[in-house]
Structures are given as structure tokens and as C-alpha cells.
Amino acid sequence: MKRNLNFIEASSLLEASETTSVDLTKIYLENIKQAEELNCFNTITAERALVDAEKSDLRRQQGTLKSRFDGIPIGVKDLFCTKNIKTTASSKILSNFVPSYESAVTQNCIDAGLISLGKLNCDEFAMGSTNKTSYYGPVTNPWKSNKSDAKLVPGGSSGGSAAAVAADLCVASLGTDTGGSIRQPASFTGTVGLKPTYGRVSRWGIIAFASSLDQAGPITKTVEDAAALFEIIAGHDPKDSTSSIKEKESFYHNLNSSIKGMKIGIPKEFKSDGLPSSTQKAWDDCMKLLQTNGAELIDISLPHTMDALPTYYIIAPAEASSNLARYDGVKYGIREEGKNLIEMYEKTRSVGFGDEVKRRILIGTYVLSSGYYDAYYIKAQKIRSLIKNDFNQAFEKVDAILTPSTPSTAFEIENEPNDPVQTYLNDIFTVPINLAGIPAISIPFANDENGLPIGLQLITNSFEEQKLLNIAKNVQDTVNYESVPKNWWQE
Amino acid sequence: MISGWELVIGIEIHAQVKSKSKLFSSSSTEFGSGPNSQVSLVDAAMPGMLPVINKFCVEQAVRSGIGLNAQINKKSIFDRKNYFYQDLPQGYQISQFKYPIVGNGFIEIESDGQSKKVGIERLHLEQDAGKSLHDQDPNLTFVDLNRSGIALMEIVSMPDMTSPEEAVEYVKKVRSILRYLDTCDGNMEQGSLRADVNVSVNKPGDSLGTRCEIKNLNSFKYIHSAIIYEAKRQIKLIESGENIIQETRLYNIDSGETRSMRSKEDAHDYRYFPDPDLLPLILEDDWIKKVRSSIPELPDQKKERFIREYGLSKYDSSVIVSDKSTSDYYEKVVKDRNPKLVTTWVTSELFSVLNKKNLSIDESPISPNHLGELIDNIDSGKISSRQAKDIFEEMCETGKSANNIINEKELSQISDEGELEKLVDNVISLNPENVEKYKNGKDKLFGFFVGEAMKLSKGKANPKVLNDLLKSKLNT
Numbered sequence: 001m002k003r004n005l006n007f008i009e010a011s012s013l014l015e016a017s018e019t020t021s022v023d024l025t026k027i028y029l030e031n032i033k034q035a036e037e038l039n040c041f042n043t044i045t046a047e048r049a050l051v052d053a054e055k056s057d058l059r060r061q062q063g064t065l066k067s068r069f070d071g072i073p074i075g076v077k078d079l080f081c082t083k084n085i086k087t088t089a090s091s092k093i094l095s096n097f098v099p100s101y102e103s104a105v106t107q108n109c110i111d112a113g114l115i116s117l118g119k120l121n122c123d124e125f126a127m128g129s130t131n132k133t134s135y136y137g138p139v140t141n142p143w144k145s146n147k148s149d150a151k152l153v154p155g156g157s158s159g160g161s162a163a164a165v166a167a168d169l170c171v172a173s174l175g176t177d178t179g180g181s182i183r184q185p186a187s188f189t190g191t192v193g194l195k196p197t198y199g200r201v202s203r204w205g206i207i208a209f210a211s212s213l214d215q216a217g218p219i220t221k222t223v224e225d226a227a228a229l230f231e232i233i234a235g236h237d238p239k240d241s242t243s244s245i246k247e248k249e250s251f252y253h254n255l256n257s258s259i260k261g262m263k264i265g266i267p268k269e270f271k272s273d274g275l276p277s278s279t280q281k282a283w284d285d286c287m288k289l290l291q292t293n294g295a296e297l298i299d300i301s302l303p304h305t306m307d308a309l310p311t312y313y314i315i316a317p318a319e320a321s322s323n324l325a326r327y328d329g330v331k332y333g334i335r336e337e338g339k340n341l342i343e344m345y346e347k348t349r350s351v352g353f354g355d356e357v358k359r360r361i362l363i364g365t366y367v368l369s370s371g372y373y374d375a376y377y378i379k380a381q382k383i384r385s386l387i388k389n390d391f392n393q394a395f396e397k398v399d400a401i402l403t404p405s406t407p408s409t410a411f412e413i414e415n416e417p418n419d420p421v422q423t424y425l426n427d428i429f430t431v432p433i434n435l436a437g438i439p440a441i442s443i444p445f446a447n448d449e450n451g452l453p454i455g456l457q458l459i460t461n462s463f464e465e466q467k468l469l470n471i472a473k474n475v476q477d478t479v480n481y482e483s484v485p486k487n488w489w490q491e
Numbered sequence: 492m493i494s495g496w497e498l499v500i501g502i503e504i505h506a507q508v509k510s511k512s513k514l515f516s517s518s519s520t521e522f523g524s525g526p527n528s529q530v531s532l533v534d535a536a537m538p539g540m541l542p543v544i545n546k547f548c549v550e551q552a553v554r555s556g557i558g559l560n561a562q563i564n565k566k567s568i569f570d571r572k573n574y575f576y577q578d579l580p581q582g583y584q585i586s587q588f589k590y591p592i593v594g595n596g597f598i599e600i601e602s603d604g605q606s607k608k609v610g611i612e613r614l615h616l617e618q619d620a621g622k623s624l625h626d627q628d629p630n631l632t633f634v635d636l637n638r639s640g641i642a643l644m645e646i647v648s649m650p651d652m653t654s655p656e657e658a659v660e661y662v663k664k665v666r667s668i669l670r671y672l673d674t675c676d677g678n679m680e681q682g683s684l685r686a687d688v689n690v691s692v693n694k695p696g697d698s699l700g701t702r703c704e705i706k707n708l709n710s711f712k713y714i715h716s717a718i719i720y721e722a723k724r725q726i727k728l729i730e731s732g733e734n735i736i737q738e739t740r741l742y743n744i745d746s747g748e749t750r751s752m753r754s755k756e757d758a759h760d761y762r763y764f765p766d767p768d769l770l771p772l773i774l775e776d777d778w779i780k781k782v783r784s785s786i787p788e789l790p791d792q793k794k795e796r797f798i799r800e801y802g803l804s805k806y807d808s809s810v811i812v813s814d815k816s817t818s819d820y821y822e823k824v825v826k827d828r829n830p831k832l833v834t835t836w837v838t839s840e841l842f843s844v845l846n847k848k849n850l851s852i853d854e855s856p857i858s859p860n861h862l863g864e865l866i867d868n869i870d871s872g873k874i875s876s877r878q879a880k881d882i883f884e885e886m887c888e889t890g891k892s893a894n895n896i897i898n899e900k901e902l903s904q905i906s907d908e909g910e911l912e913k914l915v916d917n918v919i920s921l922n923p924e925n926v927e928k929y930k931n932g933k934d935k936l937f938g939f940f941v942g943e944a945m946k947l948s949k950g951k952a953n954p955k956v957l958n959d960l961l962k963s964k965l966n967t
Contacts, residue, residue, distance in 0.1 A: 081539045094538065101532060103539060205539040211767035240541050241769050319767055322571050325582020326536040330634070341577055341632075368573070368762035377764060 007225035021071030070113025093352030103205025121160030131159025155185030180430025183442035187405035187455025198437035199244035202237030260294035265398035269305035321364025405455035501650035514642035515542030536580035561596025578621035591615035610649030823859035
């Protein structure tokens with residue numbers, strides 16, 4: 001069978017009885033087995049996947065399919081709580097945690113008949129952009145430079161989700177994006193990653209990092225797949241007070257690639273001499289492509305772009321410091337005994353959390369402290385509204401905005417800068433979108449001089465995912481990027 | 492209270508919202524269930540769980556705000572109050588800090604027979620914490636999360652009270668209003684209503700003193716004695732040249748003393764910030780209007796009405812309306828009856844029985860209907876007041892109705908003149924000597940004839956009719 005099946009192809013094969021869900025599941029479980037070296041999965045649920053696949057095949061025989069995508073195997077970031085399946089957030093502190101409940105997003109997937117192959121590695125509590133902060137060790141990017149054998153990061157925090165799709169260990173996967181955690185790894189792995197409008201997808205049952213920024217979304221092989229999986233997971237959820245009451249749309253069905261007459265904004269603040277020439281070239285080429293296909297390019301300004309990163313690194317840690325207070329050794333997760341309550345807290349949290357998580361808890365605690373609150377948190381909230389306002393004004397003039405997804409392509413695992421701020425710069429193009437709560441997608445566009453994928457980011461106004469997906473499809477269909485990593489891990 | 496000193500008192504009341512389910516989850520709020528039997532995933536702060544506001548609790552807070560003559564804020568915000576403790580599963584309490592649901596208001600209390608306004612600064616909604624049980628095991632602390640997430644209203648007064656009596660009157664009045672509104676059951680023993688009391692002292696004309704907060708007082712008696720103790724403590728310190736340290740103190744109900752719990756320097760930095768899991772709470776004008784129109788008659792209005800309609804004294808009216816159940820009881824009895832008689836029986840006989848047996852009006856051994864029946868018998872002259880008291884006592888003991896007891900014991904008074912005339916004639920013919928003496932001026936013997944006639948009637952003769960008959964017969 002063809003390698004690298006996408007969602008739509010897999011559903012066609014199943015429909016035509018050219019394969020079964022069980023066969024597909026077996027193939028993917030075998031792929032996963034062979035790719036152990038990539039460390040994409042924290043937990044593989046082979047037995048349960050096969051049982052679920054059998055049930056799907058039975059439904060197909062009986063004509064009781066749950067959706068047209070019934071029986072397709074996917075992977076789930078280990079941040080989604082899954083009933084009776086260990087859910088760790090890639091943290092030691094939750095290394096023994098088995099939820100008694102199913103997150104809204106994964107429940108939607110179950111209701112559509114999708115088969116979960118297991119839980120995908122990620123940065124600890126989704127904090128990171130390299131996947132190196134995981135308690136279960138880093139994920140290796142299936143891509144390698146054509147000039148070196150060094151292992152590369154897949155990006156993060158949804159590094160396992162992106163790498164697993166790129167290495168064909170699942171048809172598609174679920175990730176979460178707080179500051180770029182879907183788009184940046186998608187960009188590093190040549191996959192498609194969609195960060196929906198804040199409120200489109202229920203956060204219920206997703207382990208919280210920064211509640212006002214977190215949003216779940218699909219990582220897929222094609223834009224069509226992204227539309228299909230997004231349609232499955234989106235929708236109002238009364239259990240999430242920040243969930244939008246907007247009606248669910250038929251994103252996949254309504255997908256078309258017409259962009260004639262659309263106005264595409266190019267923000268001047270995203271231009272930089274420091275941008276690698278291959279990334280700059282990809283960006284330029286995409287502008288030309290859109291123009292050729294009938295869109296109009298418009299220079300725009302998002303004046304507060306440079307303030308986004310420091311703003312993000314106040315708001316996200318502030319929320320995280322509070323969200324992670326519940327991991328205290330009292331109720332679930334690991335506990336390190338102490339002489340008294342305080343010592344038990346200290347030991348449990350010292351042992352249970354990794355360095356990056358501790359760093360952000362400290363930053364967050366600091367910026368919320370009395371005497372600093374106004375100078376940091378309140379100021380950050382004000383800048384956040386200015387950033388949102390920048391986008392509002394831009395969308396009065398343009399339909400969408402085009403930028404690079406990341407300032408560089410994937411880098412070596414061993415070569416991460418020591419200064420965490422350097423690592424934080426990875427998110428510079430993606431973070432403003434989360435602060436504004438708007439949707440964006442990263443799509444692979446070209447390879448750089450080392451043969452590594454370059455992703456471009458498209459952004460639209462809130463709840464305009466359909467338009468976003470349509471433009472992305474236009475680019476995808478025109479550029480015809482079909483590059484996949486060499487499967488060196490199977491050799 | 493203590494001559495030469497002034498007291499300034501402000502009070503924070505924590506009142507549990509009367510609601511079937513918790514503030515942000517659907518768990519039950521029933522008191523007294525088995526440990527951890529009313530805990531949802533949200534209450535236990537399981538990973539990924541999210542709060543969803545209970546609209547009924549919001550309505551209860553707004554009702555309470557209206558009852559406190561307070562401003563209802565159309566936009567309020569839930570904040571997280573961050574601190575670590577074993578019975579606080581989230582590691583933060585969801586509360587309202589900068590933007591409470593209810594703003595400035597006031598209530599009126601009685602002080603030295605005068606009416607006095609006490610300002611309300613705010614009322615906000617917040618979650619209760621769970622309960623730590625330290626006495627179940629020598630080495631371990633157990634945690635019961637049944638209470639975790641239950642809705643509380645924190646009602647903050649202005650520092651308008653100047654005596655322990657006023658402080659008690661204030662808490663009593665707030666409790667009464669909440670009970671009228673049915674927004675809090677006001678059960679202080681179960682902890683549904685508790686008070687933190689801020690006390691400071693100063694010399695008249697001086698600026699305000701440094702205050703101390705006494706936490707978690709759950710009876711009127713404790714509020715009263717804790718304030719007296721604390722004021723005396725502070726005065727003693729100042730008089731011996733020392734400074735008052737602003738701090739939180741606990742009241743020991745056994746020793747009657749307060750002791751330091753933590754000083755201001757040790758106070759938590761709660762790192763309040765808006766809860767990103769919850770949107771700002773927005774109330775529509777029409778909805779507030781609807782709630783406002785559903786507010787029942789409150790104690791102050793009822794007091795005026797009782798004075799107007801039933802001719803009660805100001806004092807009696809205050810006493811009866813201070814508790815909603817009592818006023819409901821009174822109104823049931825007084826309907827179509829003599830208000831004066833009803834008031835006397837409720838405020839003296841009934842109250843003294845309830846006091847003696849330590850019962851609430853809801854637990855009264857005599858129902859409003861039964862009491863009404865008894866009063867009907869008095870009013871019609873069927874029984875005497877003296878008999879009524881005996882019957883009342885028997886009603887308390889047996890729960891029987893007045894009519895039942897009267898019939899059983901054939902207690903009904905003989906008021907029929909014809910029947911009594913026979914009795915009187917009988918007594919006169921049996922005691923000719925005494926009749927003679929009486930007629931010769933020995934007036935004192937009148938009592939003897941009354942007694943004899945009563946004896947013959949087995950005590951059932953209507954004394955007034957009997958007297959009149961005897962007088963007319965003996966004086967002719």
C-alpha cells in the first residue's frame with residue numbers, strides 16, 4: 001500500500017474496501033515500532049487500537065459508520081486526558097496519572113470513529129519549542145539535513161504530534177497551541193498545523209498551560225486533512241465557559257481554493273535582515289504565487305509585533321503558575337513524602353517538575369506578586385489588547401496575512417542555545433496570533449538549502465478558518481510540495 | 492463600653508449560598524453526607540477540568556444585594572486567589588476581588604432604641620474550601636472535599652459599628668434579611684454563616700487605631716464576647732505604652748480569649764488575577780429587574796406593616812419579624828383573630844416554651860392552627876385564661892388540639908345563665924347563716940359564695956357571669 005496515506009486517501013481506501021481499519025491500524029503500529037528511535041510516543045495503546053479498529057470494521061459491514069472518517073488511526077498529544085489511558089503532559093509529576101474521563105476533543109474523535117494509536121510526546125506541560133523539556137526525553141525530527149547526520153529537534157511543544165505525522169506513524173494527530181506549539185513543529189517537520197480561533201475547540205479535559213491562550217488543533221499531511229479533522233474536533237461545549245457558541249461549519253465540505261480578488265497583507269514588522277535567505281525566498285515566492293493566482297498583495301503594519309514575545313512571556317507563565325498549583329502531591333500524581341505539608345509540597349514539586357516548568361512557574365509567580373502586578377501583568381494585558389487591535393485594523397484592509405511560520409528551520413538537538421530567551425525567539429512569528437486569539441495555519445512551502453522544510457503562516461480574522469483553509473489549499477495545490485523525510489530510522 | 496475609649500468595628504460575613512449545587516460544579520451541597528461523597532472532577536481539581544458558573548448562585552447573590560439596598564454591578568469578574576493548602580485542591584480559590592457582583596448598600600439596625608444605618612461596602616461570590624480533619628489519625632491529616640466549591644457570599648460592612656451590641660445587631664439583621672430572601676439558611680452552628688470581626692480602639696477625637704481581625708466567629712455570643720475581650724486587650728496594651736500590631740487573631744471559645752494567628756508581615760500574597768477560565772459575568776437590565784420584582788417583603792417593611800395592620804408595639808413587631816419563620820407563624824395565627832390576644836400568646840407563652848426547650852419556631856410543639864383554636868376558645872369565653880394556660884401546657888406535652896383537650900376534660904366554661912342560676916340558688920339555700928351575715932354587712936363572705944358555687948360547677952362556671960348572678964341574688 002502507498003506510504004504516507006492522508007486522511008482523505010485513507011477514508012477512500014476504507015470506503016472502497018481496499019483496506020480495513022484493522023489492517024491500517026496494524027501497519028501504523030508496525031511503523032511506530034520501527035520508529036522507536038524517534039521517541040514520538042509516550043504511550044502506545046496497541047491492544048485497544050486494534051479492538052477499536054475491529055469495531056469500526058464491523059460498523060462498516062453493518063452500515064453504521066460514525067462518520068466518513070470512521071476507522072482512521074490518529075495520534076493524540078499527551079496533554080489530552082484520555083479515559084483509562086495514562087496522561088502525563090510529559091511530566092514526571094503526572095507520570096502515574098490515569099484519568100477517569102475523556103477530553104471533549106478526543107471524545108469528538110471517538111464519536112467520529114477515529115482510532116487512537118497512543119499518546120504523543122511533547123514538551124513538559126506544553127512548555128517549550130524543541131520537545132527537549134519532556135520527562136520522557138526529546139523527540140527526534142524525522143528530517144535530517146542533507147549535510148549532516150546530526151539529529152534535529154521537531155519543534156515543540158507538539159513535537160511528537162508533528163514528527164509522528166511526518167514519519168507516517170499515524171494518518172494525522174492532535175496537538176495544542178499556546179504560543180506556536182502546533183505551527184512551529186508543523187513548520188519544522190513539513191506538515192500542516194492549524195491553530196483555530198480561541199474558543200472554537202473545547203479546552204475541557206486538556207491539561208491547562210495558559211488558559212487564555214491554549215487551543216487544540218490538528219497536525220496533518222494536507223490542508224484537506226486539516227479541514228476534516230478540525231471539523232471533527234470543533235464545536236461549542238457548555239463545559240468550557242470560554243467556548244464559542246458559533247455553529248460548527250462544514251469546513252471540509254466547503255473547502256475550495258478560490259482566492260480571486262482576495263487581499264493578502266504582508267506585515268512589515270515581520271521582515272528582518274536576520275531571516276535566513278531561503279526562508280525569505282519562500283516567503284517572496286509565496287507572495288508571487290498568490291498574486292499570480294489572483295490575490296492582491298498589500299503592505300500592512302502590525303506596530304506592536306515586537307512587543308508580543310515579552311507580553312506572551314508574562315501572561316503565559318502567570319496563568320501557568322496558577323494552573324500548575326494543583327500538582328501538589330495531595331490528590332493525584334507522584335508524591336514525595338516530607339516531614340510536614342510544606343516539605344511534602346517542596347519535595348514533590350522539586351522532583352516532579354523539570355527546569356523549564358520551574359522557570360515559568362517562578363516567572364509567573366513573580367509577575368503576579370503584589371508590587372509587581374501592575375508593572376508586569378496589567379501592562380502585558382494592555383499590550384495584548386493593542387496587539388489584538390493591530391490585527392483588527394489590519395483585517396479591515398485585508399482578508400489574510402502571510403508570514404513565515406518560524407525564523408529558522410529545524411536545528412540540532414545538541415545545539416540548542418543555553419540562553420532560554422534565544423529559544424523563546426522561535427515563537428516570535430506565532431505568539432502574536434495566540435495573544436490576538438485569531439486562527440492561523442502553517443503549511444510546508446519549500447525546502448531550505450539543507451533540504452529541510454520551510455513553513456509559511458497564514459492568518460485570518462476570528463472565526464474565518466474557512467477562508468484560511470481555502471487560501472492554504474490554494475497555496476498547497478499550486479506549490480505542490482510533496483517532499484517527505486527519508487525513512488532513515490527504518491534502516 | 493469602656494469609658495474614655497471609642498470602638499470601631501467592621502464585619503465580614505461569610506454566608507453560604509442556599510443552592511442545591513456548587514458555585515462552579517453540579518455536585519450536591521447537602522450538609523452531613525459521607526466524606527468526599529459530593530465531589531465532582533471540578534471540585535477535586537482534576538487536570539483539564541473547567542469551572543462553569545451556576546446561574547442560580549448568581550441570582551441568589553443579586554437577591555441578597557437587593558435585600559441589602561445595594562448597587563448591583565452589571566459587570567463583575569472572577570479572580571483567582573492563589574495559595575497552597577491541602578484542602579484547596581486547585582491551589583487557588585475562585586473569588587471576586589476588584590469587581591464584585593454587588594457594590595455599596597446599607598441596612599438599618601436598632602441601637603439604644605434608635606434606628607442606625609450600617610453601610611455595606613460590597614458583596615462578592617467565592618468558592619468555599621474543603622475541610623481538613625486533623626483528629627482522625629495521629630500522623631495524618633484527612634481531607635473532606637464535600638464543602639470544596641460550595642458558593643459563599645462574602646458581605647463586607649463599613650466600619651460603622653461602635654459597640655459589641657451593635658455588631659451583634661448587625662449580624663442578626665443581615666442573617667434575618669438573607670433568611671427572608673431564602674438565599675442563606677443562616678445556620679451558624681453548621682457554619683452556613685460566620686463572621687470575621689475587625690476591631691480597633693481609639694480615644695475620642697483621636698484618629699482610628701490599628702485594627703485586628705478576629706476570624707470565624709459562628710455565634711452571636713462569641714461575636715459579643717470576642718469583641719469585648721479584644722477591645723480590652725487593645726486598651727490594656729495602649730495604656731501600658733505598647734503598640735497594636737495589625738494581625739489576624741483567633742477566638743478561643745473555651746478561654747474566651749483571642750490569640751494571634753498571623754501578623755500582617757506574614758500575610759499571604761494571594762497573587763489575585765482574573766480567572767482566564769471564566770468570562771466576565773454580565774447581567775442584563777431586564778434580568779435584574781425580574782429578580783427585583785421577585786423580592787419578598789423584608790423585615791423592615793414587615794415590621795411597619797405589623798404595626799399598622801395589627802396594632803403591634805414597635806418592640807413586639809421587631810421581635811416577631813426578626814425571624815421570618817416566627818413572623819410567618821404569627822401571621823397564620825393572627826388571621827381573622829384578635830391581634831392583641833395573639834401577640835400576648837405568641838410573645839409570652841409560646842416564646843417561653845420554645846426558650847425553655849431550646850427549640851426554633853419551626854420545631855414548635857404547637858402548630859399555628861392549634862394555637863389559633865386555643866385563642867378562639869378564650870375569645871369566645873368558652874374557657875378562662877387560667878384554664879387556657881393549663882390546656883396550653885397539655886398541648887405542648889401531648890400535641891393534642893385545644894378542642895380535644897377541652898372535650899375530653901369537659902373543661903368548657905358554663906356561661907349559661909339559667910344553669911348557673913340553679914347553682915347559685917342551691918348555694919344560697921344551703922348556707923342561710925352566711926347569707927344572713929353577708930346581708931348584715933360582712934362583705935368578705937362574697938368570696939365564700941363564689942368558691943362554693945365554683946366547687947359545685949367543678950370549676951367550670953364562667954367567673955364573670957357567676958359573680959354578676961351572685962351579686963344580684965345576694966343584694967336583693
